Amino acid sequence: MDIDAVLSQAIQAPSGDNCQPWEIQKTSDGVEIFNVPAKDQSLYNFRQQASYLAHGALLENFSIAAKHLGFDPDVKLFPDANNLNLVARIKLRIINPQPQQLFECIAKRTTNRKPYKNIDLPPVLLETLESAASDVPGVRLMLAKGAQQRNILAKSSAINEQAVLENEYLHKFLFQHVVWTRKQLEQLKSGMFIKTLEMPRPAETVFKMASSWKTVCILNKLGLSKIVAKQNEQVYNHSAAFGLIVIKNNNHDSFVRAGQALERVWLNLTKEDLSLHPVAGIIFLILRIKGGGVKEISDKHQKMVLRSYENIKNVFHLDDTDIPAFMFRLGQGGKPSATSPRLPLKSLLRPGQNF
Template sequence: MKDYIQKIISAGIMAPSGDNCQPWRFEQDGNRIDLFNVPERDTSLYNYKQRASLIAHGACIENMLISARKHSCRAELKYFPMPENEQHIARLNFTPGEAEEDPFFTAISARTINRKPYKGGKLPAKAIDNIHQAATGAGISGCSLKLLENSAKDAAADIVALSDRLVFENPLLHRFLFDHIRWNPEEAERTRDGLDIRTLELAPADRMLFPLLKNYDLVRFIRMFGATRVIAANARKLMRSSSAAGIITIADTSPENWLNAGRMLERIWLEATRQGLAFHLMTGITLLVQRETTQGLDNSNLSLVKKARILLSKASGSELPLALLFRIGTCDQPTVRSLRFKMKV
């Protein structure tokens, strides 16, 4: 069984993470894997109380649990096994078991984000049922899924528009984004993290102009002429092009629920991949809304966050914390997939 531990970890690191920061570290001891957070990997405003990283760790855990079943292992999972070390996220102990054909296993290596414009249209009823079954099938507690279609997507579209505005109206968010852009394939291969510029799926004209936006003084100047509202309008258009918007809410903001939201997200994303559907996580502002401090946000930023909070309640139909927002639909294949660090244990 030990031969499969490395394969289980390899499945784990295929999980999504904010700006492809990959905030994980693994320790292996026999048939045990300990998962640790690396806080310096994600220092964004989004990662208040490491919640963005906890979502990523949850997705990583779900991949490992799926892979374990494929490789004839039973996994005993424990969150935060050492309370004195808050960076020790989880411990997985493996024992021999019968191999199970988990339908999500092959989707782990195929799952990717797709930021292209989608083709609209309704999701088939069967697809919707399968997505809901994927979300609830593992008995994950503390979070729930809601899908929005047709005009119900409008609130979600307005939310992501505010989110993209904030990236270009807040210097910290702006700097974090551009620090993580990899401008050519060679840089993407060398670092194996961050956002390969090709994954942004920019139109040719936008691809030429985008490097200029790295200069925040220039961004601040063109804001006076409505540039960030144009960026917001494009984000709104992308959401409206989808077949559905997805919302994952959590019962409370305990660390365990952020992990479970990540696990549910990954299961939904894997099911979408199985069905040949495109998926785009568009969730930054949902994390800003949950911040319990205004540090790093000026009054104009806070005004946008307040608007987003109202829209989130409208879209979700609940006062529960909204952890994640995404769009799903059909479109052409993405240009390229993000890389991962070479595994170190």
């Protein structure tokens, strides 16, 4: 059995703006997974927290696929304290394949940014999601589903969209990663395809104009950033619930584990034909501001983000020891208009040995 079959599933993991910040080295008894900081230099990726989360999702896919295809993975996170780019060293032992219910969901999982139906989710599903996440050590999933809570969370998360259009660094990173045509997408196999953003045509045209920083500054004077935030708030309000992944330690291991939990939740939702949309921007900005990375964020935006976080904290009844790691909305969203491709496995492999 070839390990490439497992790796091909692992790299279907989600990542911020579809940056795919990983490289893989095959070793004599398994594989090593590396983070590539240069692939995601955004303000959202303070101390590589967002990338570590994405790696957690990759490792979750890896473990599911390995067992399904006949390998027992022994995963050690950050085995070299002097090299935090080495996220995991995985030793593999050949075993009889152990069919995994979630295996088929790895390839089907996708981000869905459409408005969702505000349906009532069955309590048993919510319990499954909570326990899938809390099976990962040090991680907890909190869910909020009442209309009033949803309103607050929709508004608080959409503040991020205002910030993206008003902060030059956030703006630059977003538009560097937008892919405008299918042809370009076919070549790049990374980044965020415009059709996955689920914008109506007129909004797409304005979005294109807003890709120039000079133009967006003028349009913001006419209220664009606030209008966009309002429109996103309305979309986010069409959700069955919001989820917040919470950790207790602000270290790299915990962000990887938060990513493992996120992927478990996402795959379980996929199994039930339900959708998930990360609304993580505001959380990553809070982590950055609280960690002291404020140089590139104006006082006005810091205040805006901190106010939003107070609301999020109140809805989820967080205490001061809880660290928010990731927020998302979930519900019945149907089929997204487009999906995001992945780089070929070959291009992610470092020269090495063969398992």
